[in-house]
Amino acid sequence: VLFAAVGISEIFLMKKQILVSFNFLLALLATLTWTVPDSFFKVFPSNITKLGVFYGIIMLFLTWTVLSKNKTTFDDVGVYILAALYIGIGFHYMAAIRAYPQNGLALLGCVFVVVWSTDIGAYMIGRKIGKHKLWPVISPNK
Template sequence: MKQRIVTGLIGGAVFIGLTLLGGWYFYGLLLLLAIIGFSEFLRMNGFGPNHPASLIGYAGMLVVLIPWDELGLSFSSSLPIVWLVMFLLLAVTVVTKNRMTIDGAAFVLLGILYVGYGFHTMYVVRSADSHGLLTTLMAFGSIWASDVGAYFAGRAIGRHKLWPSISPNKTIEGSLGGIVLAVAVAALFSLSAPGVIGIGRALLIGLAAAVAGQFGDLIQSAYKRVRGIKDTGAILPGHGGVLDRCDSWLAVFPLLVMTGLLPL
């Protein structure tokens, strides 16, 4: 427990500090997390770092992650890039004579989108011209509030299992407690800056962050259960891997961006 607390305090301080700085400082943090997280995803699926599919996967993930607009480049659509990466991965199945199957190609492509686009949207929100820091902290605050609310409500009044076959310790009461606290925190952000985000939108942001965040956690739990592992990695002592800590983020930020709930 002591190791978990120390790691959490140090990691949290570094994360908050770089988030406040924003710009390339924040992007550098996201880049590091994305590379480590993608390596965890590859390892879970049996791909070594030098496997041809891994090399294509890293390149594809970085293409999705890089903020091309800020480098003076732009694409009318990312679909051709995704198709090209898919084609290269399928070509590996031929070159390796099916030692890597089409299932493996699909896993790598899934990881590229899951990790690359997830962390990309975090940078999009933070770098937004319109109150990027406030909306970033609001999203993270709602996610963390959902975690805290679910934990304490589950311990205090949790009686009915939420999804025992996937995560046996989670309860329906805990899930509802997380939603309530996330919505409350989002409302506080709105009240502190009423000219930026209206209360109605704030409540939707809190709700979306809690529901999507809890699903993100369950998705990762389901995947680890299929792979027969407890943690995705061990880089964070007492906390597991990057994907263990960022599973909610990778679900929430894309949803908030795609729905337009966060003003950009």
């Protein structure tokens, strides 16, 4: 949950948005809706689901675009919602892999090793035999 909160704050920093705002609060809630375990929602009545809470947050975001007199745009809301899905669901499944009863920690470690290895391998191969930079604006050295 803490890493997910850091992740959504990074999105706000990339968009040059302030972290102490209603937008950030809603984006954080949307992210945490997906990040927290499913068992968290069992304390609520059965008609309150993770998806229902997420839709409610989207409606609050869209209402806020009107109430803020378009200081928060639809484009901003789209970025925040997609970021909440990307970060929240990613960390949810990372925790789910870790909680797997048989070797969950080893499986999660394997996932990280594979991702890091492919990234490092692509970087090293690109440095040795690559002639053209892939996307210099995003990553100047790759």
